[in-house]
Amino acid sequence: MFESLSERLSGVFDKLRGRGALNELEVRAAMREVRVALLEADVALPVVKDFVDRATERAVGADVLKSVTPGQQVVKIVNDCLVDTLGGENADIELNVAPPAVVMMVGLQGSGKTTTTAKLAKLLKDKRAKKVMMASLDVNRPAAQEQLKVLGEQVGVATLPIIAGQQPVDIAKRALQAAKLQGFDVLMLDTAGRLHVDQALMAEMKAVSEASQPAETLLVVDALTGQDAVNVAENFGREVPLTGVVLTRMDGDARGGAALSMRFITGKPIKFVGTGEKIDALEPFHPERAAGRILG
Numbered sequence: 180m181f182e183s184l185s186e187r188l189s190g191v192f193d194k195l196r197g198r199g200a201l202n203e204l205e206v207r208a209a210m211r212e213v214r215v216a217l218l219e220a221d222v223a224l225p226v227v228k229d230f231v232d233r234a235t236e237r238a239v240g241a242d243v244l245k246s247v248t249p250g251q252q253v254v255k256i257v258n259d260c261l262v263d264t265l266g267g268e269n270a271d272i273e274l275n276v277a278p279p280a281v282v283m284m285v286g287l288q289g290s291g292k293t294t295t296t297a298k299l300a301k302l303l304k305d306k307r308a309k310k311v312m313m314a315s316l317d318v319n320r321p322a323a324q325e326q327l328k329v330l331g332e333q334v335g336v337a338t339l340p341i342i343a344g345q346q347p348v349d350i351a352k353r354a355l356q357a358a359k360l361q362g363f364d365v366l367m368l369d370t371a372g373r374l375h376v377d378q379a380l381m382a383e384m385k386a387v388s389e390a391s392q393p394a395e396t397l398l399v400v401d402a403l404t405g406q407d408a409v410n411v412a413e414n415f416g417r418e419v420p421l422t423g424v425v426l427t428r429m430d431g432d433a434r435g436g437a438a439l440s441m442r443f444i445t446g447k448p449i450k451f452v453g454t455g456e457k458i459d460a461l462e463p464f465h466p467e468r469a470a471g472r473i474l475g
């Protein structure tokens with residue numbers, strides 16, 4: 180996670196370390212290198228521009244130029260700007276509604292949506308002591324409902340019994356009814372994946388959203404797709420009221436472009452990150468920790 184960006188930035192800061200004083204030109208030169216490092220990490224251009232403008236403005240301020248340890252000051256400024264760009268503080272999942280709190284999971288096919296649904300159900304059960312039910316609304320892919328059932332058995336989370344031929348909005352209504360009657364705290368709806376942002380499926384998703392009134396609508400996107408992940412989030416965000424993003428495959432993402440661009444471009448917080456194929460490889464996203472990781 181973030182290894183290549185981390186390496187690149189430590190190269191920039193090594194040059195500043197141990198320097199007694201820095202003049203404005205040197206600070207600006209360092210910020211230009213930070214800019215290149217962010218661009219190489221596939222961070223979206225408007226984000227890079229905003230980041231470098233903010234960091235430069237603060238770094239050429241009198242504090243750094245007068246400081247006896249200017250290198251450290253610059254690192255601190257970059258750290259603070261990274262935290263802001265990553266969303267400031269952890270945005271937790273919001274389940275404070277009359278139970279069952281509906282969590283609707285949306286995303287492209289192959290993004291890791293079904294796995295993430297089960298991972299999040301397990302996390303809510305184990306770490307937040309919630310009684311969780313899952314239901315698959317994916318009637319397009321033949322094995323999808325079965326896949327969620329198997330995952331549910333694996334993690335010890337109930338799934339709505341499958342009724343062949345039932346359509347997504349009706350499944351959502353039945354799930355809501357069952358979750359209410361059986362006293363579940365959380366109902367997770369795994370919606371149909373799609374290959375791209377497609378109008379028929381978007382209409383279906385809106386209908387499901389209206390029928391189930393989710394407390395959270397989480398978009399699952401693959402971090403490895405970089406700026407595409409951000410474009411997908413923008414497109415989904417126009418169609419459904421997303422409350423947050425789950426970035427999967429962060430374990431394989433050495434660059435971090437999607438993570439760094441997401442909040443600024445889409446306005447949506449990253450709530451969780453997927454960090455591996457194992458069923459417990461899902462973590463709440465903490466901007467300060469992620470910034471700490473980037474700066475080593």
Ligand code: GDP
Pocket residue numbers: 286287288289290291292293294295372426427428429430431452453454455456460
């Ligand atoms: P869906 O089509 O979006 O429902 O995707 P799936 O949930 O079936 O996941 C597709 C593949 O991605 C599976 O092999 C998952 O194990 C894998 N996957 C999901 N999340 C992660 C992650 O955070 N890291 C890694 N390395 N693999 C993941």
